Amino acid sequence: MPVYEYTCESCGKVTEALRRIADADAPIACEACGSDQTSRAHSVVAVSSGKGESFEPPPGCGRCGDPRGACGM
Ligand SMILES: [Zn+2]
Structure with a gap:
């Protein structure tokens, strides 16, 4: 069963x-x-369909994870 989120319009x-x-x-x-x-709410945490190809790589260096960008390695 999926988990749904509901936002309260009274208290938020x-x-x-x-x-x-x-x-x-x-x-x-x-x-x-x-x-x-x-x-x-729109963010429904459903059971994964398996692929995960919509994963967006984080900004920055793909090797060392430096958020400033490429580390030059
Ligand atoms: Zn409430």
Whole structure:
């Protein structure tokens, strides 16, 4: 089951819930203030489909990881 995040429109806290896809858009109460004025966040932590090819390499040197850029090696 995927984990969904819901942002509370009253207090701004994020409530995480493990829900069935069919229930993803159903309202859920904020765990901080109890408000049901929550909206589902876009960042859904779903089960990986396996490829991971959308991984973006970090900026900077690809060899030593220096954030300033190429290390010249
Ligand atoms: Zn709240």
